[in-house]
Amino acid sequence: MKTLSCRLSKPARRLYSTSKPTPNAGPPPPNPNKRDLKDLATSDLCYYWDTKSPTAEQLAFANKLFTPSRHSPLKLWSASKFRTTPMSSLEPEVAFLGRSNVGKSSLLNAIMGQEICWTSSKPGRTREMNAFGIGGTKGGEHKVVLLDMPGYGKASRSEWGSEIMKYLKGRKQLRRAFILVDSEHGIKPNDAYILGLFRRYAIPHQIVISKVDKVLGKKQKQVKTGVSTIGLQRLQEMLQGLREAVQPDIRVSEGPGALGELITCSADIKVGPGRALGVDAVRWAILSAAGIDGSLEGGTLASEKMSAASSALP
Ligand SMILES: Nc1nc2c(ncn2[C@@H]2O[C@H](COP(=O)(O)OP(=O)(O)OP(=O)(O)O)[C@@H](O)[C@H]2O)c(=O)[nH]1
Numbered sequence: 001m002k003t004l005s006c007r008l009s010k011p012a013r014r015l016y017s018t019s020k021p022t023p024n025a026g027p028p029p030p031n032p033n034k035r036d037l038k039d040l041a042t043s044d045l046c047y048y049w050d051t052k053s054p055t056a057e058q059l060a061f062a063n064k065l066f067t068p069s070r071h072s073p074l075k076l077w078s079a080s081k082f083r084t085t086p087m088s089s090l091e092p093e094v095a096f097l098g099r100s101n102v103g104k105s106s107l108l109n110a111i112m113g114q115e116i117c118w119t120s121s122k123p124g125r126t127r128e129m130n131a132f133g134i135g136g137t138k139g140g141e142h143k144v145v146l147l148d149m150p151g152y153g154k155a156s157r158s159e160w161g162s163e164i165m166k167y168l169k170g171r172k173q174l175r176r177a178f179i180l181v182d183s184e185h186g187i188k189p190n191d192a193y194i195l196g197l198f199r200r201y202a203i204p205h206q207i208v209i210s211k212v213d214k215v216l217g218k219k220q221k222q223v224k225t226g227v228s229t230i231g232l233q234r235l236q237e238m239l240q241g242l243r244e245a246v247q248p249d250i251r252v253s254e255g256p257g258a259l260g261e262l263i264t265c266s267a268d269i270k271v272g273p274g275r276a277l278g279v280d281a282v283r284w285a286i287l288s289a290a291g292i293d294g295s296l297e298g299g300t301l302a303s304e305k306m307s308a309a310s311s312a313l314p
């Protein structure tokens, strides 16, 4: 008997296919070992032992104050010698220091929300002290001045030490020096030397760990999509291991150690519009150093008032 053969067209074959239909897969299930960047808390990225982790209101207050406007940030001055720095300004200042290429200028751009400092993949890009005013209004003075310093170490200027130490020791407005340490390299001998000078001259200082993406994941591209719990654990272990170097035993140290908090950040990893990883905690640390902490205004924290006002908006 002749069998009837019938060739089905492609769409029909698909329609009558006897193979099991694939269930509607939908989005892949969330990886329980990976955390979204926007869900990371300050305490995941930082280590506070002498101070308290900032609250959400305090971070919002700091982010608001650093939001760029017509009068902020503003480049105020550049100087290569301490004696040429303007002496008349009274605003509180904070300075950013560290080895060449550690990411000082990139971090300052992230803090100020504007590409105002020159950056480069080659060490030695910043050649002068550059000052920027934050929180200024028309005709009004700035609330705080940030200083981007030339790096020390590779490709730095030979006179780095003497000129910058003159500034650090003699500048009355200086509230705190932030020393950046690359997460991948840790504290190098020249960092340890500088930290020793800060203690000897009792210059208030704090360590900030830069380029934290290098510890959180193998590739920056991966970190941009989230952070593994192993990466976060590795970071916390690293921070706890640094505590001794940050605050050496008072019996062997010549003077007061750094502030008991370690902040980590990555200027290259964006967590939202105008926000890079960990930068809100650095902004808050700057304001705390400058004494702008949303202090009591008629019994209410200015930062709380601001957040109450913003939540009341439609
Ligand atoms: N992976 C990584 N690279 C970064 C990060 N921030 C900055 N960099 C890179 O580090 C290099 C140096 O950055 P700069 O900001 O110019 O460093 P600097 O400390 O100001 O350097 P000097 O002015 O030479 O002392 C650049 O290639 C940046 O792109 C970061 O968060 N992660």
Ligand SMILES: [Mg+2]
Binding pocket: 104, 105, 106, 118, 119, 125, 126, 148, 149, 150, 151
């Ligand atoms: Mg620089």
